[in-house]
Amino acid sequence: MAEIQQPADAPKTDDPSLRIEWGEALTLAQCYSISSGEKTLFIVLAGASNTGKTTFLINLFDLFQHGLIDNYLFAGSRTLIGFEQRLHSLRILDSDREAAVARTPSSTQPQVLHIRVVPTGQMHEPINLLIADISGEQFKDARDDESAARALTFLSEADSIVFFANAELVESEMTISNAIRDARLISRRFFELRLLKPSCGIFSVLSKVDALVGSVSRTEVLKKLTEAIETQATENGYKTHPAIAVRSVPVEETEGVKDLLTLWMKDKRQPRQAVGPSRSGESSFRNFGLTSGGIS
Amino acid sequence: MSRLLLVGLPASGKTTFLGAFFHLLDEEDKCAYQISRLPSDMGQLNKIRETWSRCEQVPRTPRGAEVDAFFQIKSVSHTFDLSVPDNTGETFIQLLEDRKWDLKLADQVKSADGVILFVHSVNITRPDRLDSFTATARELAGKAGETVQTERVAVTETPFSYRGAPTQVLLTDLLQMISEKANKSLRLCVVVSAWDQVPRQCKSPKGYLKSQYPLLDQYISANLASYQAVVLGLSAQGGSLPEDAERLKKMAPLERVTLVSEESSTHDLTKLLEWFYE
Numbered sequence: 001m002a003e004i005q006q007p008a009d010a011p012k013t014d015d016p017s018l019r020i021e022w023g024e025a026l027t028l029a030q031c032y033s034i035s036s037g038e039k040t041l042f043i044v045l046a047g048a049s050n051t052g053k054t055t056f057l058i059n060l061f062d063l064f065q066h067g068l069i070d071n072y073l074f075a076g077s078r079t080l081i082g083f084e085q086r087l088h089s090l091r092i093l094d095s096d097r098e099a100a101v102a103r104t105p106s107s108t109q110p111q112v113l114h115i116r117v118v119p120t121g122q123m124h125e126p127i128n129l130l131i132a133d134i135s136g137e138q139f140k141d142a143r144d145d146e147s148a149a150r151a152l153t154f155l156s157e158a159d160s161i162v163f164f165a166n167a168e169l170v171e172s173e174m175t176i177s178n179a180i181r182d183a184r185l186i187s188r189r190f191f192e193l194r195l196l197k198p199s200c201g202i203f204s205v206l207s208k209v210d211a212l213v214g215s216v217s218r219t220e221v222l223k224k225l226t227e228a229i230e231t232q233a234t235e236n237g238y239k240t241h242p243a244i245a246v247r248s249v250p251v252e253e254t255e256g257v258k259d260l261l262t263l264w265m266k267d268k269r270q271p272r273q274a275v276g277p278s279r280s281g282e283s284s285f286r287n288f289g290l291t292s293g294g295i296s
Numbered sequence: 297m298s299r300l301l302l303v304g305l306p307a308s309g310k311t312t313f314l315g316a317f318f319h320l321l322d323e324e325d326k327c328a329y330q331i332s333r334l335p336s337d338m339g340q341l342n343k344i345r346e347t348w349s350r351c352e353q354v355p356r357t358p359r360g361a362e363v364d365a366f367f368q369i370k371s372v373s374h375t376f377d378l379s380v381p382d383n384t385g386e387t388f389i390q391l392l393e394d395r396k397w398d399l400k401l402a403d404q405v406k407s408a409d410g411v412i413l414f415v416h417s418v419n420i421t422r423p424d425r426l427d428s429f430t431a432t433a434r435e436l437a438g439k440a441g442e443t444v445q446t447e448r449v450a451v452t453e454t455p456f457s458y459r460g461a462p463t464q465v466l467l468t469d470l471l472q473m474i475s476e477k478a479n480k481s482l483r484l485c486v487v488v489s490a491w492d493q494v495p496r497q498c499k500s501p502k503g504y505l506k507s508q509y510p511l512l513d514q515y516i517s518a519n520l521a522s523y524q525a526v527v528l529g530l531s532a533q534g535g536s537l538p539e540d541a542e543r544l545k546k547m548a549p550l551e552r553v554t555l556v557s558e559e560s561s562t563h564d565l566t567k568l569l570e571w572f573y574e
Contacts, residue, residue: 021395062425074518078472088456
C-alpha cells in the first residue's frame with residue numbers, strides 16, 4: 001500500500017511545544033522548572049508506612065479546595081491530577097482502615113506534589129510548596145540501614161522535614177513509645193548522618209489523634225514526641241518546633257494541617273529564592289540531591 | 297482581528313451564550329454593540345440562534361461541528377472584527393486528559409485578547425469533604441462483613457478518571473494551561489451561567505464564585521498578573537427549559553436575557569464586550 005505523504009506545510013502535531021509536561025506528581029528533575037522561577041519551600045514528609053503522610057497532603061489540598069484557609073490563597077498547582085489521584089484512592093479504599101490511602105510507590109526518589117500559595121492581604125510574592133511524598137518503606141529501610149538512609153540524597157535539599165508518628169499505635173500510656181519510636185529512630189538516623197542541611201526546619205506530627213483512647217492524654221503524647229525529636233536534633237545542632245496533632249480528617253479545620261502550613265510559611269528561615277542557572281549551568285537548587293551524598 | 301476565547305466544560309452554557317449573543321448583536325438596535333457586516337458563513341450560527349429564539353434547549357456542540365464565529369462589530373465609538381470560536385466542552389476535557397494542545401486551539405489561545413470562562417450554576421461536580429466520605433466508610437465498616445466486602449469490591453474497581461474531578465479543579469487547570477500558552481496577561485470574564493437558577497438571596501456573582509468555586513476563585517485572585525478578571529451572572533435563556541418554555545415564548549427575546557454584575561443588571565448581553573474593549 002502506498003504511503004500517504006503529508007503535505008510539506010502540514011502542521012506538526014508531534015510538536016513538543018504542544019505537550020503539557022505537568023499534571024501528575026513531579027519528579028525531582030521536573031521541580032527545577034518551578035524552583036528556578038519563584039521562591040520555593042521543599043518539604044519532606046517522613047515516616048513509616050501508615051503514619052498518615054499522604055493523608056496529610058490530601059488534607060492540605062482539601063482545605064484549599066473548600067476555601068478554608070484564611071491567610072493564604074491557592075495560586076496554582078502543577079500537580080492537580082496527582083492530588084485528584086490520591087483523593088480517588090482515599091475515596092475508594094477508606095472502608096479498609098489498613099489501606100486508608102493507596103500506598104505511595106516504593107522508590108528512593110520521591111513523588112513531589114506542588115501547591116503555589118500567596119499570602120492574603122497586600123500583594124505578596126507567591127511561594128511554591130514542593131512536598132515530597134515517598135513511601136514509608138523507604139523510611140523504614142533508612143531507619144534500619146545507614147546506606148539506605150544515605151541513598152535518600154534529596155534530603156539535603158529539604159527546607160523543612162516533618163516526622164510522622166501514628167497515634168493509633170498508642171494503646172495506653174505505657175505504649176506511647178511504640179508510636180513515636182519510628183519517628184525518633186528515623187530522625188536520629190538523619191541527624192547523625194547530617195543528611196539535612198543545618199537550616200532545615202524540623203517539625204513533627206502526631207497523626208490520627210482521633211484514634212487515641214480516652215485514658216491517654218494527647219498532650220502527653222505530643223510532649224513525648226516533641227522531646228524525642230528535640231533531643232536527637234539538639235545533640236546534632238538542629239532546631240525543632242513542638243509536635244502538632246493532626247486528625248485522620250480535618251474535622252475541625254483549624255486543627256493541625258493549617259497550623260503546620262502557617263509554621264512553614266512563618267519559619268524565620270526564608271524560603272529559597274528563585275535561582276536561575278549560574279554560569280556553569282548549575283544552580284544552588286542544583287539537582288535536588290540527585291547526585292550529592294549528604295551535607296559535608 | 298480581536299479574539300475572545302469561550303472556555304468551559306460540556307454543558308456549561310457556551311453555545312447558548314453564542315445563540316443569544318448573535319441574536320442580540322444582529323436584531324437589537326438598542327444594544328451597545330451591533331453587527332456592522334454579516335459573517336460570511338453563518339449557517340451553523342443561525343441554527344443555534346433559531347433554537348435559542350424558539351426557547352428550546354440549545355444542543356451541545358458535537359466535535360467537528362464547532363462554530364468559528366467571525367463578526368464585524370460596531371459600537372458608538374468604533375468598529376472592529378471579532379472572532380469567537382465555540383470549541384466543544386469535550387475539546388477542553390481532552391486537553392485536560394491528554395495533556396496535549398490541539399494545534400488549532402493553541403493558535404486561538406496565543407492570539408486571544410481575552411477569555412470568557414463559563415461556570416454553570418447547576419452542572420457542577422463539587423469536591424467531597426474528606427470528612428463525609430470517611431464517615432460513610434466507617435459506617436460501612438460497622439455493618440455486616442459481607443456487605444462491607446461487596447461495597448468495597450464495587451468501589452475499588454472504579455478506575456481514576458480526571459474528567460470526574462471537581463469542576464473547579466478542571467477549570468483551574470485549564471486557566472493554568474491557557475496562561476502558560478498565551479504567555480501574556482489576559483482579560484478574563486467569568487460567566488456564571490444559568491444565573492436564574494442561583495438562589496435569590498445570592499445577589500453577587502463574585503460572592504457566588506467564592507462560595508461555590510473557592511479553588512478557582514482563589515486562583516484568579518492570586519494571579520492578577522495573568523488574569524484581570526470580572527465575574528458576571530448570565531441568564532441567557534431566561535429560565536429552565538423545557539419547564540419555562542411557554543412563559544419565555546411570551547417575552548421579547550431581549551428581555552429573556554439578564555446579565556448581572558456586582559453593581560447592576562442589564563438585558564444587553566453585548567455589554568459584556570465592554571470589559572474587553574472599552
